[in-house]
Amino acid sequence: xxxxxxxxxxxxxxxxxxxxxxxxxxxxxxxxxxxxxxxxxxxxxxxxxxxxxxxxxxxxxxxxxxxxxxxxxxxxxxxxxxxxxxxxxxxxxxxxxxxxxxxxxxxxxxxxxxxxxxxxxxxxxxxxxxxxxxxxxxxxxxxxxxxxxxxxxxxxxxxxxxxxxxxxxxxxxxxxxxxxxxxxxxxxxxxxxxxxxxxxxxxxxxxxxxxxxxxxxxxxxxxxxxxxxxxxxxxxxxxxxxxxxxxxxxxxxxxxxxxxxxxxxxxxxxxxxxxxxxxxxxxxxxxxxxxxxxxxxxxxxxxxxxxxxxxxxxxxxxxxxxxxxxxxxxxxxxxxxxxxxxxxxxxxxxxxxxxxxx
Ligand SMILES: NC(=O)c1ccc[n+]([C@@H]2O[C@H](COP(=O)([O-])OP(=O)(O)OC[C@H]3O[C@@H](n4cnc5c(N)ncnc54)[C@H](O)[C@@H]3O)[C@@H](O)[C@H]2O)c1
Numbered sequence: 001x002x003x004x005x006x007x008x009x010x011x012x013x014x015x016x017x018x019x020x021x022x023x024x025x026x027x028x029x030x031x032x033x034x035x036x037x038x039x040x041x042x043x044x045x046x047x048x049x050x051x052x053x054x055x056x057x058x059x060x061x062x063x064x065x066x067x068x069x070x071x072x073x074x075x076x077x078x079x080x081x082x083x084x085x086x087x088x089x090x091x092x093x094x095x096x097x098x099x100x101x102x103x104x105x106x107x108x109x110x111x112x113x114x115x116x117x118x119x120x121x122x123x124x125x126x127x128x129x130x131x132x133x134x135x136x137x138x139x140x141x142x143x144x145x146x147x148x149x150x151x152x153x154x155x156x157x158x159x160x161x162x163x164x165x166x167x168x169x170x171x172x173x174x175x176x177x178x179x180x181x182x183x184x185x186x187x188x189x190x191x192x193x194x195x196x197x198x199x200x201x202x203x204x205x206x207x208x209x210x211x212x213x214x215x216x217x218x219x220x221x222x223x224x225x226x227x228x229x230x231x232x233x234x235x236x237x238x239x240x241x242x243x244x245x246x247x248x249x250x251x252x253x254x255x256x257x258x259x260x261x262x263x264x265x266x267x268x269x270x271x272x273x274x275x276x277x278x279x280x281x282x283x284x285x286x287x288x289x290x291x292x293x294x295x296x297x298x299x300x301x302x303x304x305x306x307x308x309x310x311x312x313x314x315x316x317x318x319x320x321x322x323x324x325x326x327x328x329x330x331x332x333x334x335x336x337x338x339x340x341x342x343x344x345x346x347x348x349x350x351x352x353x354x355x356x357x358x
Contacts, residue, residue: 003302009036013323016078016103018066018094020044020053023108024081028135029057031307031316036324043069066094070101077104077323079316081135087179089186092117099130106319108135109190111337113179115345118338131328133319134337136194140311140318142303143263146293147248147255148199150265156250162200162229165245166192169215169235176348186344192231193340195246198331201225202339206346207354217347224358261309265291 006012015037017029021044032039041061044050054062063069070078078098082090091107098105099121111134112118125131138144151159168188175181196203200223208219214236221229242259252268269288272281283289295304307313315332322329339357346355 003034004036006033006035006037011324012036012038013076013320014038014040014074015320016040016069016073016075017042017053017059017081018044018069018078019081019083020046020049021081021083024079025053027307027310027312028079028081028108028316029053031313032057034302034313035317036320037316040075041069041073067097070097070103075101075103077106077319080105080107082108084183087183088113089117092121095121095132096124099124099128099132102128102130104130104319104323105132106135106316107132109137109194110186110341110344111190111334112341113186115338115341118334118341122334122338125334131322132334132337133315133322133329134190134332134334135312135315136190136198136332136336136340137311137315138191138195138260139198139332139336140315141257141260142295142309142311142314143257143261143293144195144198144246144311145314146263147246147257150255151199151248151250155267156253156255158227159200159248159250160227161249162196162227163232163245163247164192164195164229165232165234167216167235167237167241167243168192168233170210170217170233170347171215172212173350176350182348185347189344189347190340192233192244193343194332194336196221196229196231196343197336197339199246199248200227200229203343203346203357205354205356206231206343208347208350261295263293267291 039057039059042050042053042059043063043066045064047064050062050064080094089110089112092112095105095107121132150156170185171181202224204222204224206219206221208217210217216235217233219231246257248255254266256264267288269284271284272279297304302308342357346357
């Protein structure tokens with residue numbers, strides 16, 4: 001389907017925005033160029049920033065208090081991209097204020113600093129009938145969406161195991177109750193965590209070992225479905241290295257995503273004829289040859305803009321469509337937030353044992 005531009009949609013949601021900071025400037029406000037969103041009002045506790053963003057992104061009003069914005073404006077939904085307060089995510093309180101004002105909410109990650117806070121948001125969502133979507137962008141990456149399609153295909157069969165690698169430091173056990181020291185881990189665990197959850201479902205239990213040199217770790221994971229996985233948090237890798245790698249193994253086939261964009265599907269197949277020690281040629285037949293995709297960077301396309309490849313535009317468009325249709329999001333919702341925050345708490349409260357999650 002050709003992607004519409006903002007002004008081409010027949011209906012658009014009336015939206016407010018809380019937070020006029022760096023990430024939202026680079027990656028979220030610009031997605032509205034292609035989303036059915038009419039930006040009505042923006043808000044930041046820094047009034048000057050709010051005024052600047054109002055002008056820059058074409059909103060009518062600017063506020064420095066989100067409660068005033070919610071009270072005065074007639075909004076369908078509010079986007080929230082804020083920073084931390086005393087090392088804790090501000091999203092739960094803001095999302096609950098938004099739902100209590102009869103609006104749906106889209107919040108950035110991390111959705112909360114504890115499982116209890118996610119459960120509070122779920123209660124308010126249940127009570128108000130309003131929903132919250134969380135910006136777990138990795139589940140909207142073009143290559144991860146394609147991976148999901150491949151591993152769910154009949155041809156691939158049942159996915160049996162997964163490997164996810166992401167560079168993230170885990171503080172020493174003595175610092176795990178310090179919100180400031182855990183902030184980096186909380187901020188990023190949703191990236192690999194949401195890929196694991198999206199592709200393989202809920203985690204049953206896990207066990208991990210941490211190395212003391214960089215605070216990197218390797219976890220062995222069992223999913224509720226019975227399949228297994230490994231999360232390699234590669235703190236200590238070079239700053240020049242691509243950050244991540246995802247691999248899902250089926251039966252006689254596997255799919256690999258490198259650097260978030262290069263996707264190789266090793267279909268069921270084999271190398272040249274002759275058998276072990278007798279094959280003079282490493283090519284198999286074309287039917288079983290690997291399929292490989294990478295973006296091209298010649299054309300001024302949408303697909304090679306980071307906001308599309310990295311899922312920002314697609315997640316915002318998906319949310320806006322959920323609001324227009326009054327249908328709660330099936331992905332990246334509060335249930336997802338709950339599972340990711342359970343994973344965070346599993347690492348945080350590690351007792352050195354196998355950790356039960358579900
Ligand atoms: N998904 C991604 O790829 C990605 C990348 C970077 C950052 N993020 C997330 O985006 C969020 C923001 O990060 P950032 O680097 O842009 O932070 P930032 O500090 O640049 O911006 C946050 C803004 O929110 C404002 N703010 C805070 N509390 C507020 C409130 N109650 N009402 C109104 N305004 C308020 C601040 O004044 C600030 O301008 C974080 O949650 C971060 O984890 C996500």
